[in-house]
Amino acid sequence: MEQLEKFRQDTREWLEANCPPTMRTPMASEDDTVWGGRKATYKNPEAKLWLDRMASRGWTVPTWPKAYGGGGLTKDENQILQSELRRIKARSPLSSFGIWMLGPALLEYASEEQKQKFLPPIVRGEIRWCQGYSEPGAGSDLAGLQTKAEDKGDHYLVNGQKIWTSYADKADWIFCLVRTDSTKKHDGISFLLFDMDSPGVEARPISMISGASPFCETFFTDVKVPKSHLVGELNKGWTIAKRLLQHERDMISGMGLGSGVGSSASLESLAKDYFGESNGKVASAALREHIVQQKMDGKAFALTLQRTTEEAKAGQGMGAASSIFKYYGTELNKRRYELMLEIMGTQGLGWTGEGFTDQEIGVTRSWLRSKGNSIEGGTSEVQLNVVAKRVLNLPD
Ligand SMILES: Cc1cc2nc3c(=O)[nH]c(=O)nc-3n(C[C@H](O)[C@H](O)[C@H](O)COP(=O)(O)OP(=O)(O)OC[C@H]3O[C@@H](n4cnc5c(N)ncnc54)[C@H](O)[C@@H]3O)c2cc1C
Structure with a gap:
């Protein structure tokens, strides 16, 4: 002590x-x-x-x-x-x-040499990673992926396409799921790491209606990847992929705790700014009730998350229970932003312009961005399937 x-x-x-x-x-x-x-x-x-x-x-x-x-x-x-x-x-x-995402998976599955090579630059923020999982024909059915890595003796030759690769144009390296055996589904997938500057890699930003391009289509044409960059065993990448997804879902659930941009303005002070206060309280009784409910749900979520994390085996995350928290945390985060928009009224309708403060624009943009939370890292429907099968053990 x-x-x-x-x-x-x-x-x-x-x-x-x-x-x-x-x-x-x-x-x-x-x-x-x-x-x-x-x-x-x-x-x-x-x-x-x-x-x-x-x-x-x-x-x-x-x-x-x-x-x-x-x-x-x-x-x-x-x-x-x-x-x-x-x-x-x-x-x-x-x-x-x-x-x-990557680091916790490497700590569990990588060779000692790979850990020494890849982990310290992550800690120092020297290498930025992106995630090459989704493909045009493989999102929720991720194991249907077709990007192929052929054994060429001393290296793999990678050909194919990924999509929705967040920040692929800004990243230095990619952790990528590839097909190394096309006669099998889950048992034909391997987990490869490679440099985005390798010849044959092209990241094309996808423009959104907002003008931002947070993700890319990523193309691989005859990309040579040294064999030493295969993590775990050949054709056993699905196990690593799933574990990494659990870490991703743990991270996304954390958004429910309210750490995003715009959340620094607490709900009460935001409500006081727009609705005024009476006797030190938010002036609108109806709004007070919504705020209290949101805060109680947030507190209960934080405590449950803390308990489950403490109960989990050290370093291995929460396993399939991550899906419960991913599902609920993203709903909570979306609800929090909906409430902020409700509080801001017409001031929550701005994208740019002098009629809106930086905080208002920040909250509105984060509100729109929050809609993706229940899609990225596996959709809410997919999380409910995982909970049914792997947590509740219900039949298929
Ligand atoms: C903001 C954002 C960032 C992303 N970043 C990355 C990234 O960096 N790297 C990456 O690889 N991917 C990334 N993705 C992609 C994301 O993982 C996929 O969008 C997601 O897995 C869903 O796949 P899909 O878009 O192909 O939808 P689909 O799989 O086509 O699903 C369409 C709809 O059908 C439903 N559905 C599908 N199958 C079932 C089923 N079995 N039961 C019930 N409902 C079902 C889904 O819930 C969804 O509503 C990102 C997505 C978003 C939104």
Whole structure:
């Protein structure tokens, strides 16, 4: 106990000395997110400083082993670190598919050599990863994927197409599901890692109605991938793919806790801004009821998530139960944004323009973005199927 108190004290002092002032303010837009990688540019130099300082302690990924650049913290120490970060309202130093998805899968399934090669650059934010799972004919039925990797002796030759590859045009490397045996379905899939700068890789951004292009169509034409970049055994990639999806779903469920852009404005203070207050409370009784319900659901969700995470086997996530949390967390997140829009009224209708504040535009954009939460990482319908089969053991 004394040791933990000392850890809290040291952590507090270190954070006070090392977290730059602008990194203690809420993010104004998604553009403030730090993704790292070879192509990263930092409009605010303090964002890079904060990333480098946290990475030097392994605190971009506090619980990964020190041997791979992580912080090596125990669960209790990490809880203290997170509460100290919340205390000073620190921004996350690094957002990363490498941290949320690939890293945990590599820790479980990769060779020692692969862990040494790929994990430390993830911790330091040097390499940005993207996810090559979905294809035009394989979304919910992911195991129907057709992108092919042929054995050419010392390397694989990859041909095919992925779609909805988030940030493929900004990423440095891809973790990719490929077909290595076309006579089988699930047992013919392998898990490959390769550089997006390899000859034959082309990422074409998909333009949305908003003008943004958060994802791409990604084409592979005779891409040579060294055999040492196969993770796990040949044709056994489906097991790794599923585990990685569970980590992805755990990450997406966390959105239900309300950490997205725009959420820094608490529901109450937002409601007071638009509806006024009476006796210190939001003036509208009907709105108060909606806010209380949302907060109670959020609290219950957070506690259930915490309990289940603590019960889960260390480092292996929640297994199929991730689908319960993915389903509910994304619904909760969407409801929270719906409520914010309701509170903002016509001020929640702006996309750009002088009649709207940055916060209003930020919330409106996040509200629209939240609609994708119940599709990405597997749709809500697919989560309900997983819960029926793997959690409740209902017949097919
Ligand atoms: C914002 C966003 C980011 C994404 N990023 C990535 C990425 O980085 N990498 C990547 O590989 N993919 C990514 N995706 C793709 C995502 O994984 C797929 O969109 C998702 O798996 C659904 O596949 P689909 O779009 O082909 O829909 P389909 O599989 O065609 O589904 C269409 C509809 O049918 C329903 N349906 C399908 N099968 C069943 C069934 N068995 N039972 C009941 N209902 C069913 C679905 O729920 C859905 O409503 C992203 C998607 C979004 C929205």
